[in-house]
Amino acid sequence: MRIFKLPDLGEGLQEAEIVNWHVKPGDTIAADQPLLSVETAKAIVEIPSPFAGQIAKLFAQPGDIVHLGAPLVGFEGAGASDDAGTVVGAVKVGTQVVNEGVARVGAAGILGGHGIKATPAVRALARKLSVDLAMVTPSGTDGVITATDVQRVATTLADVGPAEVVRGVRRAMAQNMARAQSEVAAATVMDDADLHAWQTAGTSSARHDITIRLVRALVAGVHAEPALNAWYEGHTGRRHVLDRIDVGIAADLPEGLFVPVLRNVGKRDAADLRAGLDRMRADIVARTIAPEEMRGNTITLSNFGMIAGRYAAPIVVPPTVAILGAGRIRYEVVAAGGVPAVHRVMPLSLTFDHRVVTGGEAARFLRAVIEDLERPD
Numbered sequence: 001m002r003i004f005k006l007p008d009l010g011e012g013l014q015e016a017e018i019v020n021w022h023v024k025p026g027d028t029i030a031a032d033q034p035l036l037s038v039e040t041a042k043a044i045v046e047i048p049s050p051f052a053g054q055i056a057k058l059f060a061q062p063g064d065i066v067h068l069g070a071p072l073v074g075f076e077g078a079g080a081s082d083d084a085g086t087v088v089g090a091v092k093v094g095t096q097v098v099n100e101g102v103a104r105v106g107a108a109g110i111l112g113g114h115g116i117k118a119t120p121a122v123r124a125l126a127r128k129l130s131v132d133l134a135m136v137t138p139s140g141t142d143g144v145i146t147a148t149d150v151q152r153v154a155t156t157l158a159d160v161g162p163a164e165v166v167r168g169v170r171r172a173m174a175q176n177m178a179r180a181q182s183e184v185a186a187a188t189v190m191d192d193a194d195l196h197a198w199q200t201a202g203t204s205s206a207r208h209d210i211t212i213r214l215v216r217a218l219v220a221g222v223h224a225e226p227a228l229n230a231w232y233e234g235h236t237g238r239r240h241v242l243d244r245i246d247v248g249i250a251a252d253l254p255e256g257l258f259v260p261v262l263r264n265v266g267k268r269d270a271a272d273l274r275a276g277l278d279r280m281r282a283d284i285v286a287r288t289i290a291p292e293e294m295r296g297n298t299i300t301l302s303n304f305g306m307i308a309g310r311y312a313a314p315i316v317v318p319p320t321v322a323i324l325g326a327g328r329i330r331y332e333v334v335a336a337g338g339v340p341a342v343h344r345v346m347p348l349s350l351t352f353d354h355r356v357v358t359g360g361e362a363a364r365f366l367r368a369v370i371e372d373l374e375r376p377d
Contacts, residue, residue, distance in 0.1 A: 001056050001074040006066050007047070009040055009291070015067045016040045017167050018060050023073075027055045035073065038066070039168045044287050051075070065167070118145040129154040169256030180317045183234050185354040188313040189362050193217075193373040194334060196343035211249070211277065211303050212270045214326055217372040218301055219245055219266045221324070224368035225361045229298045231319035232356045239356050248297030248320075249277060251284060252307065258284050261297045305329060305346070314351045321357050324369065325349040346373065 006016060016038035023029055023036075035049040053075035060066050116133045118126070122145055126133050131153050138145040157163070166174055180186075198208060222229040222245050231240045245266045248259040260280040262273060283289035299321075302314050305328035314325040327347035334343045348369065352362045 001076065002051075002053065003071050004035075004050055004073050004075065005069050005071050006038075008068060009038075009045060015065055016045070018062050018064045018066060019044060020062050021058060023049075023055050023058075025055050025057060029053065029055060040172075040291065045291060047072075116145065117143055122147050122150060126150050131157070169253075169258065173257050176317050177315055180315045183318050184316045186313070186316055186351055187354040187359065187362070188349055188351045189359070189366055190311050190347065190349045191366055191370060192332075193346045193348060193370045194343050195329065195346055195373065196334075196336075196341075197374055197376040199344070209270065209274055210306070210326070210329075211301075212273050213373060214301055214303060214324070215247055215249075215262065215265050215273055216270070217369040218247060218299065218324055220372035221365040221369040222266070222299065225365040227357055227361045228322040228352060228365050230321050230356065231298070232321050232353060234318060234355070242298045244298065246296060246298045248300040249280075250300065250302040250304075251281060252304075253284065258289075258294065259297065259300065260284060260289060260293055261295065299323070302326070310347045312349045314349060316351050316353050318353075321353040322362070322365070323351050325351070 009016065017040075019037040019039050021036045022034045029035065029049045029052065031050065031052045032048045035047050037044055037046050039045075055073060056076045057074035059071040059073065066072065116136075117138065117140075118133055123133065125131075125147055126136070129150060131150050133145060133150075136145050136149050136153050139149050140146045226241050229242050229245055231242065232238075233240075244264050247262045247265050249262060251258045251260060260277075260283075262268075262276055262280075265273060268276075280289060280293060283293070297320060300314075300317070300323040302312075302323060302325045304312060304314075305326050308328055310327040310330070312325045312327065314323040316323050325348070327349065329344055329346045331342050332345045333340050334345070335341075336343065348366065350362055350366045350369075
């Protein structure tokens with residue numbers, strides 16, 4: 001039997017979820033004919049058959065998460081073993097409780113920098129009851145998790161039923177946010193853009209394409225401070241300041257957070273940018289967007305104000321070093337010519353990686369963004 005394993009899908013992706021098979025055991029398939037569809041952290045990808053032959057065995061079913069290099073399908077023919085690398089035997093957890101000293105486990109990711117503290121006996125109980133200790137609020141002295149704490153969480157989980165496995169886009173989001181939280185030295189600066197000039201120019205802000213105006217303003221910010229349009233390699237300490245501006249536009253869908261990339265935005269007009277963004281959004285909804293269209297952004301924009309919210313601390317995802325967030329436009333009393341006046345105001349939040357971007361660079365970038373937004377045209 002000839003075994004075909006999950007190939008490298010690029011961008012460091014280490015796993016994929018089987019969406020559906022286009023074949024079944026006994027079928028004959030030609031080389032390059034669609035074999036199966038998988039969902040990665042980026043998109044749904046169709047994998048073609050690497051060669052012609054008869055399908056002998058499918059090693060995974062729809063819904064299974066398969067890791068890079070794991071067997072996918074066996075083809076009839078001479079050659080390799082059909083060993084799928086299964087684990088022999090079962091791992092048993094004893095119920096004997098041993099009174100040992102407190103130990104720290106899994107310190108990474110705990111708020112405040114403190115590790116999870118529990119005795120080996122309590123850890124054994126948590127394993128037996130399938131309770132993640134990171135979910136348990138400790139009640140013991142000095143923040144020690146007790147057996148009662150574990151049992152309380154187990155009872156709550158039993159009441160709500162089986163947990164939902166986070167898959168696909170939401171799984172990727174969880175992994176990216178955890179990586180960002182552990183790597184980036186994030187800092188956020190906030191300010192407001194006064195949009196009153198849009199009204200005085202005879203055009204209401206409601207008639208402006210807010211997202212495209214934000215893209216244009218972001219380009220102005222990059223021209224003022226190129227250091228924010230960059231990639232940073234945290235493990236090597238190397239920075240790449242990039243000439244081309246490829247903007248990742250955060251898109252909220254029920255399936256999770258998507259970030260399609262508008263390419264070379266500094267060289268395109270508003271109509272072209274809007275057409276490109278509309279096409280990508282349609283492809284995302286249809287789940288037909290190519291993985292290449294969600295890779296390689298140099299800076300990110302989140303127009304969360306289209307839903308709600310004034311200010312935020314958006315997350316910078318490596319290797320990028322900056323993300324601009326735009327809050328909900330509101331009416332506000334401002335001082336205009338020494339007298340109170342009601343103007344429309346857009347709140348802005350710029351988060352940057354303080355490992356490589358200075359506070360001055362971030363502030364000058366935001367000032368350039370505001371100046372562009374406050375122009376009437």
